Amino acid sequence: MVEIQNIKPWNRNEMAQKVAADIPDGSYVNLGIGIPELVASFVPEGREFMYHSENGLLGIGPPPQPGHEDPELINAGKKAVTAIPGAAYFHHADSFAMIRGKHIDVCVLGAFQVSQNGDLANWSTGVPGGIPAVGGAMDLVSGVKTIFVITQHTTKEGKPKIVKECSYPLTGKAVVDRIFTDLAVIDVNKRGLFVREMAPGVSFDYLQSKTEAKLEI
Amino acid sequence: MVMINKIVETLEDAVAVINDGATVxxxxxxxxGSPIELIHALIDHGAKNLTVVSNNAGNGHVGLAALIENKQVSKMVCSFPRTAQSVVFTDMYRQGLVELELVPQGTLAERIRAGGAGIPAFYTPTSVDTPLAANKEKRVINHETFVLEYAIKGDFALVKCKAADRYGNLVYNKTARNFGPVMCMAARHAIVQAKEIVPVGTLDPECIVTPGIFVSKVVEVSNPAEESQLLKENRRYPW
Structure with missing residues (x-):
């Protein structure tokens, strides 16, 4: 039996903070939809990097105070944001030139599934009648140098999201570099999945039991 | 002296040229950046069998969603039709009443830009190894695989901006700029709603985002509706 009493999974804000802490100084960082949006609230003290939103903003600031939302100043998830002093606006073709042209250093994306070789599936579950929606995800994985995935470790039903092979249609092949979940931080490289850090109380055996792909330390 | 003047007085006049079967x-x-008032004018106008190119597929029962609900759109070309409040498109797509061409967002933007720039097609790394690249021509350039994507041209564009002059020069507001500039370039007739029309010479030439050469018509809508507010109030168009 795997001991589970003392496990304290990281919450979404803690996961977002872990991502922010791993971003190199001076990076240009695209934030995707969902949990990645939270990362904009966390720039570690004394450091500077620039958050990019695919819809034409370089320099996302923290969320606005209630009552100060501007429907024409939003992020990729269509939520109200602020722009930092020194921010820039630009049109969509320029925004994706930054992405596809390899000018963005790091991208933070959500995931349905990540495979052991870094394949990412995050746009379609392939279910008949489902509405596929790709957004900018395929452009991001093809153009950004470092891809961070931030996601719950398992689905709502408790099924592993870190799998041997993605069963859902791919967003990109061998594109993910690091996975941040509520249970662990995991590096993806050519030799496999390497656990960097585990949430308080999480043992390697417990983590492996929640992960379909083989993990290494 | 015959002056260049792209200003039209009414929304009705602005969209009157849109014909059945057009790509908008x-x-x-x-x-x-959603030009809600122009879209509502297009609903009143009634042009049918339209192909609409837009990043999303509308929310609630106003704007683009209302245009789709009014059965004027036979095909949507977009990157992200699945949002929490995109009820109309979801329903009509499942019933087979509207066709969908799903395009990665950057490919969509670049296909439109190419359409406006006289580039018929281009190779891009986006979507390689995914189902969206299936059956598309591929080419290896410098040991990397790319997918051939074709330009998109519009018969018309409907765009919202912050300020315009009678030459059709435009400036936008924050992230409402998004697809506006490339859509104005790629459309035979770009029809623009501006929050304010200002005298020629007012807009700083260094800061004009869309030069008037790309714009056909400008109509002033000084107090545009906010979609999120209409959704909160459960509004439907036609009112």
Whole structure:
């Protein structure tokens, strides 16, 4: 039996903070939809990097105070944001030139599934009648140098999201570099999945039991 | 002296040229930049069998969603039709009443830009190894695989901006700029609603985002509706 009493999974804000802490100084960082949006609230003290939103903003600031939302100043998830002093606006073709042209250093994306070789599936579950929606995800994985995935470790039903092979249609092949979940931080490289850090109380055996792909330390 | 004057007085006049079967590029990323008043004028106008190119597929029962609900759109070309409040498109797509061409967002933007720039097609790394590249021509350039994508041209574009002059020069507001500039370039007739029309010479030439050469018509809508507010109030168009 795997001991589970003392496990304290990281919450979404803690996961977002872990991502922010791993971003190199001076990076240009695209934030995707969902949990990645939270990362904009966390720039570690004394450091500077620039958050990019695919819809034409370089320099996302923290969320606005209630009552100060501007429907024409939003992020990729269509939520109200602020722009930092020194921010820039630009049109969509320029925004994706930054992405596809390899000018963005790091991208933070959500995931349905990540495979052991870094394949990412995050746009379609392939279910008949489902509405596929790709957004900018395929452009991001093809153009950004470092891809961070931030996601719950398992689905709502408790099924592993870190799998041997993605069963859902791919967003990109061998594109993910690091996975941040509520249970662990995991590096993806050519030799496999390497656990960097585990949430308080999480043992390697417990983590492996929640992960379909083989993990290494 | 015959002056260049792209200003039209009414929304009705602005969209009167749109014909059945046209391809209409509609600006906006969610509600930011969505030209709601022009779309509602197009609903009143009634042109049918339209192909609409827009990043999303509308929310609630106003704007683009209302245009789709009114059965004027036979095909949507977009990157992200699945949002929480995109009830109309979801329903009509499942019933087979509207066709969908799903395009990665950057490919969509670049296909439109190419359409406006006289580039018929281009190779891009986006979507390689995915189902969206299936059956598309591929080519290896410098040991990397690329997918051939074709330009998109519009018969018309509907775009919202912050300020315009009678030459059709435009400036936008924050992230409401999004697809506006490339859609104006790629459409035979770009029809623009501006929050304010200003005298020629007012806009700083260094700061004009869309030069008037790309714009056919400008109509002033000084107090545009906010989609999120209409959704909160459960509004439907036609009112």
């Amino acid at each position: 590029l509609i600006g906006g990323f969610g509600e930011a």
